[in-house]
Amino acid sequence: MSANTKNLRNVVLLGHSDSGKTTLIETMLYEGGAIKRRGSVEGQNTVSDNTDLEHEKGKTLFSHQMFVNWRNNKINMIDTPGFDDFIGEVVSSLKVADTAIIVLNAANGVEVGTELVWEYVEKYQTPAIFVINQMDHPKADFEKTLEQAKERFGNKLLPIQYPYNAGSNFNSIIDALRMVMYEFPADGGKPEKKPIPDSEIGRVNEMHNALVEIAAENEEGLMEKYFEEGYLSEEELAKGITLALAKQQFFPVFVTSGLKDMGSGRLMGFLDDIAPSPAERPARKLENGDEVSYNSDDKTTVFIYKTISEPQVGMISYFKVLSGRLKPGDELVNAENGETERISQLFVAEGKDRIPVDELVAGDLGVTVKLKFARSNHTLNTKGLNRKVRPMEFPESRIRKAIYTDAAADMEKLVTALHKIQEEDPTLKVEQSAELKQTILHGQGQLHLDLVKERLQDDFGVKMNFAEPKISYRETITGKADADYRHKKQSGGNGQFGEIHMRVENFYDGMDEPTGFNIRQKEIEDLPWGGKLAFYWCIVGGTIDNRYIGAIKKGIMQQMSEGPLTGSRSQNIRVIVYDGKMHSVDSNDISFQLAAAGAFKKAFHQANPQLLEPMYSVEILCPDEDTGDVMGDLQTRRAIISGMDSEGHYQKILAEVPLAELHDYGSTLRSITGGRAKFTMKFSEYQLVPPNVQQNLIKKHSQLEEA
Numbered sequence: 001m002s003a004n005t006k007n008l009r010n011v012v013l014l015g016h017s018d019s020g021k022t023t024l025i026e027t028m029l030y031e032g033g034a035i036k037r038r039g040s041v042e043g044q045n046t047v048s049d050n051t052d053l054e055h056e057k058g059k060t061l062f063s064h065q066m067f068v069n070w071r072n073n074k075i076n077m078i079d080t081p082g083f084d085d086f087i088g089e090v091v092s093s094l095k096v097a098d099t100a101i102i103v104l105n106a107a108n109g110v111e112v113g114t115e116l117v118w119e120y121v122e123k124y125q126t127p128a129i130f131v132i133n134q135m136d137h138p139k140a141d142f143e144k145t146l147e148q149a150k151e152r153f154g155n156k157l158l159p160i161q162y163p164y165n166a167g168s169n170f171n172s173i174i175d176a177l178r179m180v181m182y183e184f185p186a187d188g189g190k191p192e193k194k195p196i197p198d199s200e201i202g203r204v205n206e207m208h209n210a211l212v213e214i215a216a217e218n219e220e221g222l223m224e225k226y227f228e229e230g231y232l233s234e235e236e237l238a239k240g241i242t243l244a245l246a247k248q249q250f251f252p253v254f255v256t257s258g259l260k261d262m263g264s265g266r267l268m269g270f271l272d273d274i275a276p277s278p279a280e281r282p283a284r285k286l287e288n289g290d291e292v293s294y295n296s297d298d299k300t301t302v303f304i305y306k307t308i309s310e311p312q313v314g315m316i317s318y319f320k321v322l323s324g325r326l327k328p329g330d331e332l333v334n335a336e337n338g339e340t341e342r343i344s345q346l347f348v349a350e351g352k353d354r355i356p357v358d359e360l361v362a363g364d365l366g367v368t369v370k371l372k373f374a375r376s377n378h379t380l381n382t383k384g385l386n387r388k389v390r391p392m393e394f395p396e397s398r399i400r401k402a403i404y405t406d407a408a409a410d411m412e413k414l415v416t417a418l419h420k421i422q423e424e425d426p427t428l429k430v431e432q433s434a435e436l437k438q439t440i441l442h443g444q445g446q447l448h449l450d451l452v453k454e455r456l457q458d459d460f461g462v463k464m465n466f467a468e469p470k471i472s473y474r475e476t477i478t479g480k481a482d483a484d485y486r487h488k489k490q491s492g493g494n495g496q497f498g499e500i501h502m503r504v505e506n507f508y509d510g511m512d513e514p515t516g517f518n519i520r521q522k523e524i525e526d527l528p529w530g531g532k533l534a535f536y537w538c539i540v541g542g543t544i545d546n547r548y549i550g551a552i553k554k555g556i557m558q559q560m561s562e563g564p565l566t567g568s569r570s571q572n573i574r575v576i577v578y579d580g581k582m583h584s585v586d587s588n589d590i591s592f593q594l595a596a597a598g599a600f601k602k603a604f605h606q607a608n609p610q611l612l613e614p615m616y617s618v619e620i621l622c623p624d625e626d627t628g629d630v631m632g633d634l635q636t637r638r639a640i641i642s643g644m645d646s647e648g649h650y651q652k653i654l655a656e657v658p659l660a661e662l663h664d665y666g667s668t669l670r671s672i673t674g675g676r677a678k679f680t681m682k683f684s685e686y687q688l689v690p691p692n693v694q695q696n697l698i699k700k701h702s703q704l705e706e707a
Contacts, residue, residue, distance in 0.1 A: 005279045005294050005363040009075040012093045015103035016113025017082030020133040022048045024258030025079050031265045032068030047351035048079040063089040065349040070272050076365045084116050085445035088427035092305045095392050096320040099275045100128040106140035110148040112678045127245045135163045136170040136257040152648035159253040176207035188261030214250050215240025246276040278363025287388045292323050296361040299382040300324030303389045307376050308424050314370050326360045332380035335388040339373035394427045397442035402469040417460040436470040445666045471660045474612040474686050475563035475570040480505030483603035487595040498591035501579035504603040507534045507572050531571025538578040551589035555596030564601045566701040611694045612686040613658050620653040622677035627651045629672045637661035
């Protein structure tokens with residue numbers, strides 16, 4: 001096991017589902033001697049896909065950490081899911097990787113999942129290597145895939161290799177960096193080095209010169225030598241290319257067949273020789289603007305990027321050592337909550353297997369168990385250090401479902417279990433909505449929530465059901481109206497009496513003050529649910545004592561919290577209380593509270609009341625050929641198309657869509673495009689609902705009130 005930061009390589013494999021990441025990583029482990037026999041996804045025996053759920057689905061659903069020793073270096077590798085429902089696993093893995101390997105399917109080219117991961121590769125400024133995999137597929141097309149990749153990701157992509165005979169008979173790779181052709185035996189493995197065929201010399205020289213120029217640009221001495229002698233040695237070439245890759249000045253392209261074990265060894269050699277170590281990556285930015293470098297002689301700082309709960313073990317924490325050295329028995333302080341954690345055991349992960357180690361140095365990835373207060377996104381430090389890594393930022397949820405249990409008594413157990421899963425999965429959110437009187441589960445897609453449902457049943461013994469969530473409508477008025485209301489109650493002894501005269505009207509910032517009133521008191525209040533209440537006290541002559549102002553305002557707020565139209569919350573209303581009556585004995589707070597609510601409700605109905613609905617900004621990326629169908633579906637959802645743009649061979653559609661029309665949109669989009677599209681959604685604003693929709697909602701509310 002390496003104990004030198006310079007001898008570490010941290011690599012994450014990314015790509016669309018079915019690009020072959022898991023098979024490729026299995027072959028890389030085999031090539032490096034980490035395993036003696038290659039498993040398969042179909043055989044349910046790969047190092048990476050090692051959970052029952054993954055075996056059942058035949059897909060990678062979680063990120064998995066593993067490693068292989070290759071020559072003098074230790075290469076840590078993280079396999080990630082290809083479904084965008086599990087983008088959180090990609091985000092967390094990229095946070096600790098120093099190189100990304102973006103795997104493309106040679107038969108399918110650049111797919112929407114590739115687009116998605118590229119956004120995060122750019123965000124984290126991670127050096128990237130592209131691997132065009134499955135070159136043995138009958139429909140493999142290297143040239144088309146490379147063209148698509150350059151079209152989408154730019155001309156920084158430079159092929160280091162290309163297949164000599166792509167397709168069913170694939171067995172040869174031409175390498176422009178080492179100027180050789182690799183020919184593989186029928187069952188893959190170690191290739192035979194052969195001269196480049198004469199027919200390919202021109203193309204390979206052109207590719208090689210492009211690589212030499214990239215290398216020379218990063219080292220003044222290399223540039224001078226290149227101009228003087230016209231070539232660079234393999235060692236000089238490697239030095240310059242390492243710098244170029246580390247600075248994201250170019251993205252090398254390799255070709256492989258993970259299934260047939262062709263090209264993976266050369267890829268491993270490139271990682272070993274060229275890929276940057278943590279020591280060659282920029283220092284990690286901290287929340288306070290400071291930095292921490294990968295220095296093993298510094299004090300210890302550890303960042304936890306993933307936590308999972310395992311039966312009989314408890315919480316398992318996956319981390320990266322950012323500085324110093326970590327040993328069993330070390331005590332670190334959590335920068336998030338100040339709690340001290342003792343690292344009782346230290347491991348490296350080989351899939352589901354955990355191998356004990358005595359020490360991990362800066363830059364290395366490791367695992368520990370049974371930390372009490374540490375979770376994903378937490379930073380642990382040697383006592384006395386005040387370092388806190390900038391937290392990972394996860395995308396907004398794209399799906400929401402109301403959840404319930406068959407037995408009401410199980411609901412508390414369900415919510416408790418969900419919060420435990422949420423600790424592992426930051427892209428999952430549990431909302432107990434007092435407004436909607438529902439528990440809402442927010443996630444990245446239906447597959448994401450279905451997986452949570454299965455885990456709840458298998459791991460916690462709780463059954464969960466889905467329902468369509470209610471919508472947080474808002475109520476307001478567009479006109480103005482005056483109303484009065486008298487509350488009078490007599491039932492022996494002191495009674496209740498309060499009378500209020502008020503005006504209600506639409507409120508907006510900067511509007512003129514009301515005329516014809518003697519304004520004695522004015523409050524502009526930001527409502528907890530958004531919008532404002534402008535409360536004006538214009539009582540003169542003592543018709544109502546000032547001591548009842550609080551009760552009157554409370555009555556108005558209570559009525560606004562369950563609006564007169566549909567029971568939805570009201571907003572952006574100016575209320576002017578200008579007259580009324582009180583009784584010396586029977587008037588009290590509750591009397592004026594009820595009178596205020598009654599007057600507000602009466603005036604509200606006369607002031608052209610309107611319902612508002614939440615609108616979401618939706619961004620959709622879909623293939624050209626599916627654009628018409630996607631647009632047609634959006635029109636049925638009352639969407640307003642706000643823009644369109646081209647991104648490679650994809651179309652980007654921007655639209656404003658009512659939340660009420662987005663129920664199950666992810667499943668519909670997947671069906672329309674065959675899973676080749678992606679979308680994001682973010683709350684935009686509240687807008688007036690169409691009259692027919694408003695009428696239906698009011699009618700539905702009335703029926704529920706009568707039931």
